[in-house]
Amino acid sequence: MNPLYSELRWLPRPPQDFSTRLRAAASSRDSLGSEIRSLASFALDVNQLTKLAKVIGRACSDGASLDPLVPFRLALLSNSTVEMIVPALIASAARHGVLLEIIQPSYDQVAQEALTPESKVNGSKPDAVLFALDYRALPLKLSLGDAAAASATVQGVIGYLQMLGDGIKANSHGVCIFQTLAPPAEPLFGSLDRALPGTMRSLIDAINRELTGYVFGSGDVLLDVEGLAETVGLANWHDQQLWNLGKFSFSDEFVPLYGDHVARSIAAIRGKSKKALVLDLDNTLWGGVIGDDGLEGIKIAEGDALGEAHRAVQRLALDLRQRGIVLAVSSKNTDSVAREPFQKHPEMLLKLDDIAVFQANWNDKATNIQAIAEELSLGLDAMVLLDDNPVERGLVRRLLPQVAVPELPEDPSGYARTLAAAGYFEAVTFAAEDLKRAGYYQDNARRANLRTQVGDVDAYLASLDMAITFQPFDPMNRARILQLINKSNQYNLTTRRYTDPEILDAENDPEVFTLQVRLADIFGDNGMISVVICRPSEPGAWDIDTWLMSCRVLGRKVEHMVLREILEHARTAGIGKLRGIYKPTERNQLVVDHYARLGFSKVGEDGTGITRWELLVEGAMPESAPMKVASQGFATGAGALPA
Amino acid sequence: MDDAQIYSLLASVFHEVFDDETIDVTPQLAAKDVDGWDSLTHIRLILSVEKVFKIKFTNSQIANLENVGELVALIRARV
Numbered sequence: 001m002n003p004l005y006s007e008l009r010w011l012p013r014p015p016q017d018f019s020t021r022l023r024a025a026a027s028s029r030d031s032l033g034s035e036i037r038s039l040a041s042f043a044l045d046v047n048q049l050t051k052l053a054k055v056i057g058r059a060c061s062d063g064a065s066l067d068p069l070v071p072f073r074l075a076l077l078s079n080s081t082v083e084m085i086v087p088a089l090i091a092s093a094a095r096h097g098v099l100l101e102i103i104q105p106s107y108d109q110v111a112q113e114a115l116t117p118e119s120k121v122n123g124s125k126p127d128a129v130l131f132a133l134d135y136r137a138l139p140l141k142l143s144l145g146d147a148a149a150a151s152a153t154v155q156g157v158i159g160y161l162q163m164l165g166d167g168i169k170a171n172s173h174g175v176c177i178f179q180t181l182a183p184p185a186e187p188l189f190g191s192l193d194r195a196l197p198g199t200m201r202s203l204i205d206a207i208n209r210e211l212t213g214y215v216f217g218s219g220d221v222l223l224d225v226e227g228l229a230e231t232v233g234l235a236n237w238h239d240q241q242l243w244n245l246g247k248f249s250f251s252d253e254f255v256p257l258y259g260d261h262v263a264r265s266i267a268a269i270r271g272k273s274k275k276a277l278v279l280d281l282d283n284t285l286w287g288g289v290i291g292d293d294g295l296e297g298i299k300i301a302e303g304d305a306l307g308e309a310h311r312a313v314q315r316l317a318l319d320l321r322q323r324g325i326v327l328a329v330s331s332k333n334t335d336s337v338a339r340e341p342f343q344k345h346p347e348m349l350l351k352l353d354d355i356a357v358f359q360a361n362w363n364d365k366a367t368n369i370q371a372i373a374e375e376l377s378l379g380l381d382a383m384v385l386l387d388d389n390p391v392e393r394g395l396v397r398r399l400l401p402q403v404a405v406p407e408l409p410e411d412p413s414g415y416a417r418t419l420a421a422a423g424y425f426e427a428v429t430f431a432a433e434d435l436k437r438a439g440y441y442q443d444n445a446r447r448a449n450l451r452t453q454v455g456d457v458d459a460y461l462a463s464l465d466m467a468i469t470f471q472p473f474d475p476m477n478r479a480r481i482l483q484l485i486n487k488s489n490q491y492n493l494t495t496r497r498y499t500d501p502e503i504l505d506a507e508n509d510p511e512v513f514t515l516q517v518r519l520a521d522i523f524g525d526n527g528m529i530s531v532v533i534c535r536p537s538e539p540g541a542w543d544i545d546t547w548l549m550s551c552r553v554l555g556r557k558v559e560h561m562v563l564r565e566i567l568e569h570a571r572t573a574g575i576g577k578l579r580g581i582y583k584p585t586e587r588n589q590l591v592v593d594h595y596a597r598l599g600f601s602k603v604g605e606d607g608t609g610i611t612r613w614e615l616l617v618e619g620a621m622p623e624s625a626p627m628k629v630a631s632q633g634f635a636t637g638a639g640a641l642p643a
Numbered sequence: 644m645d646d647a648q649i650y651s652l653l654a655s656v657f658h659e660v661f662d663d664e665t666i667d668v669t670p671q672l673a674a675k676d677v678d679g680w681d682s683l684t685h686i687r688l689i690l691s692v693e694k695v696f697k698i699k700f701t702n703s704q705i706a707n708l709e710n711v712g713e714l715v716a717l718i719r720a721r722v
Contacts, residue, residue, distance in 0.1 A: 019662070047691060051662050083683045245686065245702050252690050 004414070005232045006253050008260060010406035010422035011043035012397070018048060026055045033066040033099070038401055040095035046084065046255050053087030056094060060101070069099035072266055075126040075174065076102055077110045077164075079137035080249040088259030095260070096267035097381060108137070111160075114167035122171035128221070128269060129174045130262065131164060134249040135181040135204055143198035144188075150198035154206045161211065165220060175269060176220040177262075180208040182229035182250070185238055221428045223265055228258070264426035274404055274424040276378055277320055278369055280387035281331035281338055281360070285317075285350065286310050287412070291337050291490035291551060291587060300347040307347070309412035313386070314349040316416045321354055324434035325425050326376060328357040330368045330385070332554060334490070334589055335360040335447070356438070357448050362590060364555060365392050366399035366454040375448035384424045388412070389552070390523040391464065398463075399455035461556055464521040466627040468558065470565045472634055473507040473514040477528065481516055484531050484548060489587035491549040493580065493594060498546075511536045513569055517562055519553055519627075529553045530562055534570075534578070541577040542570060547594070557625035563598050564624060565631065570617045577616055584609040598622060644722045649715055656695050660688045670712030696722055 003009055015021070018039065025035040036059075039052060059066060072093065076082055086102050093100035103124045105113045110131070113121040121129065138157055143149035165176045183204040187193035193201035208226055215222045229237035232254060239251035250258065267273055282289045287299030287306035300314075301307040321327050327350075331338050338360035342352045352358065357375050359368040365385070373380050381402040387393055393405045406422045408415055427434075473481055478500065485498050498506070506512045517530035530553075533546035544566075549559060570578060580595045592611075596602070599622060600613035644652075654668040661679060666672075674680040680688075689705050692698075692714070698721040708714050 019659075046687060047659050050687070054662070084687065241702055245705070246682070 001236055001253065002232065004409075004418060004421055005257055006236075008043040008256055009409065010418050011041065012407050014042035014044060014048060018042065018044075019051065022051060022055055026058065029059070029064050032059055032064055033069045034401070036066065036094050037069065037097060040091055041397075041401070044091060044256060046088065046252060049091040049256060049259065050087040052094070053090040056090055056099070060099075066099050069094060069097060070270055070272070071099045071101065072128070072270060073101045073103060073124060073126045074266065075113075075121040075124065075129040076104050076132060077113055077121065077129060078132040078134075078249075079108050079110055080132065080134040081107070081247045082132060082249075084248065084252060084255055085132070085258065088255045089262055092256070092259035092263035093266060096263045097272050098263065098266055098270060100263075100266065111164065111167075114164040115171075116167075117171045119171075122168070125172050126174040128177055128266065129168050129172075130177045130179075130223070131161070132179060132249070133161075133181070134247075135183065135200075136243065137247075138181075140200065140203055142188075142200065142203075145196055145198060147197040150203060150206070153198075153203055154210060157207050158210050158214070162214070177223050177265060178211055178215050178220060179223045180211060180226035182226050182234060182237055185234035221265055221269065223262065225258075228254075228261060232257070261423070264423045265428060268426045268428045272381070273426050274325075274384045275382040276326040276328060276356075276372075276376060276384070277317060277425075278328045278330050278372060278383055278385045278403075279313075279317060280365075280385070280389070280392065281329060281333060281341075283388040283412070284310070284386055284415070285314055286341060286348075289551065290341060291333055292487055294489075295340060295345055298341060298345070300341070300345065302347065306412060309415060311347070311349060312416040313412075313419070316419060318349055318354065320425060321438045322435065323425075323427075323430075324437035326356050326378075326438050327354055328372045328376070329355050329359060330365050330372065331360045332362055332365075332551060333360045334587075337490075337587065354438075357446060359448060361450075362554065363450055364395065364454070364457055366396050366457070367450055367452075368448075369396060369400060369403060370454050371448035371450050375446070384419075384422075386415070386419055388415070391521065394464075394523075395457065395460050398460050399457070457555070462626040464523075464556075466519060466521045466556065466625070467630065468561050468627045469518040469520075469630045469632070470562075470634075471516050471518075471632055473503065473516060474633065475507070477516055478503055478507070480528050481531055484528060484550075485546065488548040488550070489585070490551055490590050491554070491594075492585075492588050493547045493591055494545065494583045495585050495588060496546050506533055513542060513566070513573070515562065515565065517549075517558070517565075519556075519558060526550070526553060530558060532562060532566060534566065537579060540575060541579055542566075542575050544578060544580045547580070551590075557623060559594065559598065560622045561625055561627060561629065563620075563622045565629075567617055567620055567622070568631075569634065575617055577614060580613040580615070582611045582613070646715070646719070649718055649722070652695060653692065653711070653715065653718070656688070656691050660684065660691050668711055670710065670715065672711040673709060692718065698722060 022039055025032060036056060089102060090100045103121055103126055105120045113119040141153055161178060168174055168176055181204045183201050187201060188199055193199040196202060212222060237250050237254060242248040279285055287310055288297055290298055299307040300310055317327055341348050357372045359372060369383060369385060373383055380400055384404045385396050388408055396403055397405050404424050406418055408418055482500055482503055506514050513534040515532040516528055519526045519529050529550040531546060531548050534542035535545045537543040580600055595613035600615040602611055603614050604612035650668060657666045657668050658664045661677060666677060696718055700717060704717055
């Protein structure tokens with residue numbers, strides 16, 4: 001069983017307190033519609049979908065408001081048992097912003113309900129009618145090798161479906177949603193089943209082909225259940241035991257998936273499919289970090305395993321653009337650095353022309369996505385964010401819950417498939433204008449102005465359970481320290497490079513204060529993310545010779561916590577003053593105000609842009625951040641803390 | 644897995660399926676004793692038991708269960 005589909009892996013896992021939250025929402029009734037939508041945004045199993053549907057049902061019968069969910073009445077006509085599916089449809093619809101009401105007549109009354117003007121279904125005036133028909137309850141007779149009889153059988157079924165559709169149209173004007181049939185997994189002959197007329201396989205193939213033909217472009221909607229069943233595997237889709245037990249048309253394993261697919265179609269009918277894809281850059285569109293690895297270092301080459309994975313993401317983005325989905329970029333990078341691969345890298349598939357809005361700056365992504373949405377005149381609920389970083393995903397989900405943010409697997413090889421499987425851009429119609437939509441956005445790759453900060457980023461950071469660990473340089477970590485010192489370009493104050501022997505010297509010199517910093521959070525261990533080297537200069541002062549940090553942990557006040565640690569050790573060593581220097585390069589514009597933000601005073605500047613800063617240790621009180629702090633290994637050397 | 648463990652795990656399945664933490668899962672417990680234990684919920688219960696205990700029952704086994712005690716006997720034979 002491929003968990004991408006059976007577990008809806010693009011959706012985040014439900015929290016441990018799902019039931020508690022559901023109960024709390026049900027009793028408080030405060031912004032119930034939004035809370036229900038949030039709870040539906042997780043990958044819920046049949047039991048959880050059932051519970052959520054019950055809460056929705058109770059709220060409706062109590063007359064509570066479920067804004068902003070948009071109401072939709074769906075009649076469900078089936079020749080199989082659908083009771084397990086109904087709650088899944090209701091709860092999944094909430095995930096897509098729809099308040100679904102299901103009209104369900106008694107079992108197996110399909111024709112009666114469709115054709116009788118005052119039937120329960122027609123009388124309820126549904127917005128749509130879903131014909132969930134199983135091939136086993138249709139009059140399909142084998143006529144092995146008899147093409148004429150086979151054709152008559154097929155026409156019989158098609159005629160029946162058309163009659164049902166005509167009945168609905170005449171009596172209640174609902175949109176008809178027809179399903180293609182999932183054929184049996186096991187053949188009668190073998191390969192011949194597909195070729196020979198009158199086998200179950202070829203009968204169903206013919207029915208599906210004809211059905212597709214007359215539904216397409218008719219105003220009715222096709223739900224490709226055969227395609228869905230093929231995707232997960234016919235052998236997995238069909239569950240003979242369940243059919244025998246109670247005429248359940250497919251395995252309970254796929255009830256959540258089926259619910260989501262029907263919900264997508266309904267959302268598409270209501271115009272609520274997503275319309276724009278916001279792309280992160282580093283480790284999403286290419287392997288690596290452009291600011292640190294440069295054009296030569298990022299991975300997008302054909303023939304490189306990691307490169308191929310990211311090319312697939314770019315290719316999917318291009319295909320989506322071709323069908324009318326607007327592309328935008330939101331990246332934590334210097335703008336000119338972020339644009340370079342689009343302009344200069346020979347293996348980039350995406351060009352700047354393909355991107356309608358290009359946001360590369362150091363602000364948080366929620367504020368940026370808000371600005372992108374405004375610039376495109378689209379609602380937040382029309383946006384999807386593709387980002388490899390779980391911290392960024394969590395931030396946007398928390399501050400902009402209407403934006404769809406798929407979970408991504410560990411291996412980038414799965415990124416493109418996961419985005420495609422999520423089906424955010426489901427469409428039920430296709431018109432030539434759709435192809436041109438992405439091109440309507442003039443001034444491609446423009447920047448949107450940021451307005452007000454979105455939401456409480458600090459509260460989100462506090463929820464990350466961050467733990468920071470400080471240690472001096474040591475032999476075991478020298479290789480990684482060497483790598484960081486020689487690889488970091490963006491968050492690097494002096495870009496001073498060291499050789500291995502030079503780091504060994506710093507490690508062993510009792511006068512030199514060295515710091516390697518590790519950060520872990522709720523998503524895992526980020527490893528070593530910052531390096532500092534302080535050297536003695538004038539008496540009572542330390543010169544900060546090296547201060548660098550991984551951009552992955554920007555915006556979390558790590559640098560403030562690092563300064564607090566430096567000050568601790570400075571005090572112990574009897575140091576009264578810290579002196580910092582900023583040496584500008586092509587890549588480190590980001591840190592021009594690093595020392596200013598940390599409370600240093602500027603004491604000098606020369607013509608080349610080099611700035612000098614000072615901070616008195618006495619009385620310095622840098623901001624702190626909500627992190628657990630561990631300081632270890634400082635037994636000897638500069639700044640050794642009392643034992 | 645001993646009986647105590649089976650009953651403990653089974654209780655969590657009941658609480659989840661019926662959305663009711665107060666259900667006391669005893670050997671004599673039967674469908675008539677619990678609100679909402681209809682044929683569909685029964686199937687949902689059996690499917691959940693199969694998933695949680697990582698076992699599979701046959702249709703015949705499911706069809707004739709009178710009470711929880713008989714269900715536990717089936718589970719015991721499979722875990």
